[in-house]
Amino acid sequence: MTRPPVEFRDVAAGRALQARLERAMSRATRPITLMHVCGSHEQAIARYGLRSRFPGNLQIQMGPGCPVCVTDAPEIDACVALAQCGVRVLTYGDMLRVPGSALSLDDARAAGARVELIYAATQCVEIARATTEPIVFFATGFETTAVATASVLLSDPPANLFVLSAHKWVPAAMEVVASSPDTKIEGYLAAGHAATITGYGIFESFVAKHGKPVVVAGFEPLDILSGLVLLVKQVLEGKAAVVNAFARCVSRDGNVRAQDALFRVFRHTDGDWRGIAHVARGDLRLRDEFAAHDATLRFADELATATPPALRANLAECRCGAIMTGLQSPTDCPLFGKQCRPEAPVGACMVSTEGACRIWHDHGAAAAGISR
Amino acid sequence: MRSLIESIFLAGVNDAEALAMGDGAAILLGDRWLVLTTDAHVVAPVFFPGGDIGRLAVSGVVNDLAMMGACDPLALTSSVIVEEGFPLDSLRRIQASMVATCSEAGTRIVTGDTKVMRRGELDGVVLSTSGVGLTHRVVRDSGLCVGDDILVTGTIGDHGLAVLSARNDLGLDGDLRSDVAPLNSLIRAALTAAGDALHAMKDPTRGGVISALSEMADKAGVAILLDQASLPISAPARAAAELLGIDPLAVANEGKALLGVHPSVTSATLAALRAHPLGRDAACIGRVRAGVRGTLMLDTGFGTRRLLERDGDPLPRIC
Numbered sequence: 017m018t019r020p021p022v023e024f025r026d027v028a029a030g031r032a033l034q035a036r037l038e039r040a041m042s043r044a045t046r047p048i049t050l051m052h053v054c055g056s057h058e059q060a061i062a063r064y065g066l067r068s069r070f071p072g073n074l075q076i077q078m079g080p081g082c083p084v085c086v087t088d089a090p091e092i093d094a095c096v097a098l099a100q101c102g103v104r105v106l107t108y109g110d111m112l113r114v115p116g117s118a119l120s121l122d123d124a125r126a127a128g129a130r131v132e133l134i135y136a137a138t139q140c141v142e143i144a145r146a147t148t149e150p151i152v153f154f155a156t157g158f159e160t161t162a163v164a165t166a167s168v169l170l171s172d173p174p175a176n177l178f179v180l181s182a183h184k185w186v187p188a189a190m191e192v193v194a195s196s197p198d199t200k201i202e203g204y205l206a207a208g209h210a211a212t213i214t215g216y217g218i219f220e221s222f223v224a225k226h227g228k229p230v231v232v233a234g235f236e237p238l239d240i241l242s243g244l245v246l247l248v249k250q251v252l253e254g255k256a257a258v259v260n261a262f263a264r265c266v267s268r269d270g271n272v273r274a275q276d277a278l279f280r281v282f283r284h285t286d287g288d289w290r291g292i293a294h295v296a297r298g299d300l301r302l303r304d305e306f307a308a309h310d311a312t313l314r315f316a317d318e319l320a321t322a323t324p325p326a327l328r329a330n331l332a333e334c335r336c337g338a339i340m341t342g343l344q345s346p347t348d349c350p351l352f353g354k355q356c357r358p359e360a361p362v363g364a365c366m367v368s369t370e371g372a373c374r375i376w377h378d379h380g381a382a383a384a385g386i387s388r
Numbered sequence: 389m390r391s392l393i394e395s396i397f398l399a400g401v402n403d404a405e406a407l408a409m410g411d412g413a414a415i416l417l418g419d420r421w422l423v424l425t426t427d428a429h430v431v432a433p434v435f436f437p438g439g440d441i442g443r444l445a446v447s448g449v450v451n452d453l454a455m456m457g458a459c460d461p462l463a464l465t466s467s468v469i470v471e472e473g474f475p476l477d478s479l480r481r482i483q484a485s486m487v488a489t490c491s492e493a494g495t496r497i498v499t500g501d502t503k504v505m506r507r508g509e510l511d512g513v514v515l516s517t518s519g520v521g522l523t524h525r526v527v528r529d530s531g532l533c534v535g536d537d538i539l540v541t542g543t544i545g546d547h548g549l550a551v552l553s554a555r556n557d558l559g560l561d562g563d564l565r566s567d568v569a570p571l572n573s574l575i576r577a578a579l580t581a582a583g584d585a586l587h588a589m590k591d592p593t594r595g596g597v598i599s600a601l602s603e604m605a606d607k608a609g610v611a612i613l614l615d616q617a618s619l620p621i622s623a624p625a626r627a628a629a630e631l632l633g634i635d636p637l638a639v640a641n642e643g644k645a646l647l648g649v650h651p652s653v654t655s656a657t658l659a660a661l662r663a664h665p666l667g668r669d670a671a672c673i674g675r676v677r678a679g680v681r682g683t684l685m686l687d688t689g690f691g692t693r694r695l696l697e698r699d700g701d702p703l704p705r706i707c
Binding site for chain 1 (some may be wrong): 421474489556558617686687688689690693694695696
C-alpha cells in the first residue's frame with residue numbers, strides 16, 4: 017500500500033498557508049469576496065474541509081465553473097427529443113440526471129429511449145464503428161472536454177457519428193460575472209485545467225479591462241490555499257495582475273496543438289447558459305467543415321418538429337443562476353435539500369458532483385463551516 | 389433502500405429482532421445464540437477481477453454471521469435462479485467457486501434450489517444464500533460507545549471500484565481487484581484479542597464505509613470522527629477513485645469489517661488483525677464521539693467536513 021503523492025496535500029505546509037491567509041486577512045479593513053470559476057475547486061475545498069478554516073472576513077464564492085450546470089435546458093431538451101425519436105444517444109455520466117424543461121435523459125431512458133454512458137469521447141468512435149445506425153454524441157463541457165471532441169472529429173470518424181455540441185468556453189462567462197453591476201468579486205481563482213489548454217495569457221486582457229486580479233490555481237489543497245494567499249495579497253495591495261500558481265501544468269501560451277484542434281473544429285457563438293442568461297461568444301459549435309457530423313443538421317427535421325416541453329413546477333424558485341454568478345449560496349435556496357436533492361434534482365447545480373449545490377449537499381454545508 | 393424496507397417490508401411488523409434491521413438475526417437457543425442470515429446477490433459482470441458472484445454469495449452470508457459473532461458457520465443454503473441460455477460453463481465456474489469459498493470458510497452448502505427463467509426475464513444469474521451459526525455472545529452493529537476506536541480490517545473501496553471498472557470496461561490496467569473473501573477466521577482472531585471490549589461490528593458492503601458507519605452511529609446515538617491520514621486505501625483504488633471522481637469511502641467492500649473497540653484493546657486487536665493474511669492493512673481510522681446522532685465527520689488535516697450517505701449508484705464525472 018502506498019500513500020498518495022503527498023507534496024500538494026502536505027498538512028503541515030497547508031497549515032502554514034492557512035496561517036498566512038489568516039494573518040493577511042487580519043490586516044484587511046473590510047470583508048473581501050473572491051470567486052473561483054471551477055467546480056473542481058469547490059470540490060477540493062469541500063473535500064478537504066478548507067471552508068471550515070477560511071478567515072471569517074473572506075468570502076469565497078463559486079462561479080459558473082460547472083460544465084454540467086451551465087448546460088441550458090433547451091440543449092437537454094434537444095437531446096431528449098432525439099432520444100425519444102429512437103436515436104441512439106451517448107453522453108457523459110453526469111449529464112444523465114440534468115433536468116431539461118420537462119425531462120432528463122435519465123427520464124427518457126427509463127421510458128425506453130436508448131441513452132448510453134461513455135467515459136471518453138473516443139468510445140463514440142468504437143461504438144459507431146460497430147453499427148450502421150446513426151449515433152449521436154451529446155458533447156458537453158468546457159475547453160477541456162471540447163478538445164477531446166475535436167480530436168475525435170479530426171481523426172476520420174465514421175460517417176454515422178454525429179455530434180450534438182453543447183460545449184462552452186469559460187473565459188466568456190467570467191466576462192459576464194465581472195461585468196455584472198451587482199458584483200462584489202474582487203479577484204478570481206481561475207481553473208487550472210482549462211488554463212492548461214488556453215494558457216494563462218488569455219486572462220491578461222480580462223485583468224486589464226476589469227482591474228481585478230486573476231490567479232490560475234490547481235486542484236490540490238495546497239494549490240488552492242496558495243492561490244488564495246496570492247489573490248488576497250494582490251487585493252490588499254490594490255494590485256491586479258495575472259499570476260500563475262499552477263506552473264507545473266500551465267504556461268502562458270497553453271497547449272497550442274490543443275487550441276489548434278479546438279478551433280479547427282469549433283467556432284464561438286453567442287448562447288444561453290443555464291441561470292446566467294446570454295453569454296456572448298460563450299458556446300462552441302461545429303464549423304461548417306464538419307457539417308457532415310453535425311447532429312443539428314442531420315436531425316434538423318426531428319428537432320424542428322419536437323413538441324416544446326411543458327415547464328416543470330418548482331423551476332421558477334430554483335436559484336441556480338444566482339448561485340453560479342456568486343450572488344447567492346446554495347443554502348439561500350428554498351428548495352435546497354428539500355424539494356431539490358441529488359436523486360430528484362430541480363436545478364442542474366444539484367446534479368453534477370461539480371455542482372455547487374450537490375457539493376454542499378454531499379459534503380454537509382453546515383459542517384463545512386458555512387454560516388451565512 | 390432503507391426507506392423501501394421500512395415502508396413496505398417492516399410495515400405492521402412488531403418483532404424487535406426484525407425491527408433492529410441488522411444484517412442477521414439472533415435467536416436464543418439454550419445457552420447459545422443461533423445466528424441466521426440471508427442474502428440475494430446480483431452483480432454485473434458475473435466474473436470480475438478478484439472474484440465472481442459465487443464467491444460473493446458465500447462470503448456475503450459467512451461475513452454477516454461473523455459480524456454478529458458467529459465465526460463458525462454451521463451450514464449454508466443456496467438458491468440459484470438462472471436465465472435460459474446462461475452458459476453452462478459459467479455455471480460450473482460459479483459452482484466451483486462457491487465450493488472453494490466454503491472450504492476456505494470451513495463450512496458447506498447443505499441444501500439448495502434451482503429455477504430456470506425464460507430468456508429476457510432475468511439478467512443472467514441471481515444467487516440467494518442463507519447461513520446459520522452459533523455464538524455465546526452476539527455482537528450488534530448498534531453497540532458503539534463514546535470513546536471507542538473505529539478499526540477497519542484492511543484497504544477501503546477495492547471491490548466497488550474493481551467492479552465499476554470491469555463493468556464499464558474502463559481499461560484501467562493495474563492491480564485493482566475485488567477484496568471479496570470470507571472473514572470469519574479474521575473476525576475470530578479479533579474477537580479473541582478484544583473479548584467483550586469489541587462493542588460493535590459491521591461489514592461496509594453497499595454504500596461503503598460512509599453508509600455503514602453512519603448507520604452504526606445512528607443506531608448507537610453517537611457521532612464518529614474519522615482521520616483521513618489513517619484511512620488505508622490501496623494505490624490502484626485511489627487512482628481509479630480520483631480518475632472517476634468517486635469517493636472510495638462510498639463504494640462497496642466485500643472482504644472488510646468495521647469494528648468499534650474500547651481503546652484499551654486497540655493495539656492488541658490491531659496486532660491480531662495484522663497477523664492474519666486478510667488483515668495486513670488493518671488500521672485505526674477514527675473515534676466515537678458524543679455529538680449529533682448519526683453524524684460522521686472527517687478530519688482532513690486541513691479542516692473538517694461531514695460525510696453523508698449517497699443515494700443511488702455513483703456516476704463518474706465529466707472532467
